[in-house]
Amino acid sequence: MPTDTRLSRMLHVLIHMDHLAEPVTSDTISRMLDTNPVVVRRTMGSLKAAGYLTSVKGHGGGWTLARSLDELTLRDIHQALGSPKVFAIGLADDNPQCPVERAVNASIEEAMAEAERRLLERFGEVTIGSLSRDVAASREDLSHPIASS
Template identity: 70%
Template sequence: MPSDSRLSRMLHVLIHMERHRGPVTSDVIARMLNTNPVVVRRTMSGLKDAGYLHSEKGHGGGWSLARPLDAITLRDIHEALGSPRVFAIGLSDDDPRCLVERAVNAALAEAMDTAEQQLLVRFAEVTIGALAAEVIPGMDAAGAPRPG
């Protein structure tokens, strides 16, 4: 099963958006992420529905932040993306009557549930603003070094 990189990609986009002047189009974001603008609009619409983004149509339009990044946590974005599974590890269901399979699945499920809860607690403690503050001061909004 491929990993779901939407959380890291959206955190990346949101930090760039904070440093960008004015709305950012789906085309610009798509080029940044090397994806299709339709995929960007679909993903961003979930963040808009959750109240983290605004969108403006037409010339000069695009996506903009609806809240400061200090008011948005990693968990907020994780949930706005539909709370994707945090583990790609799956349980076996070859023979649900097998006692060994059931014991293995129970142990794995308990461990993964505990780990996921701890991860989500940590996600709730970290704001995107804190991540943005870690960006190297000599960089521009596109991540390129500033001249000088």
């Protein structure tokens, strides 16, 4: 099962956008992420629908932040991306009548639910603004999203 990197990639983009303080096009973001601009527009669209971004079409247009990064948490972005599964571990379903399979699945499911709850709780405590400040403190120039990635 492939890893879902959308959360980390969007955090990357949002932090660059904050430091640029000007509209960023889907083409620019697609080059930064080495992906297709259509994928960028679809993903950024989910953040726009959540009220975190705005967009302007045409010359001089692009994506801009609609809210301060200090108002946004990792959990906010995770949810805007559709709350993708945080674990790739699956439960066996070969023999659902087997008491051993049911006991194993119940134990794994309980542990994963608790781990996911804790992870999402932690995501809710971390603002993207705090990440942005950590990055800025360790690097001098974040103004160009392609050269600085």
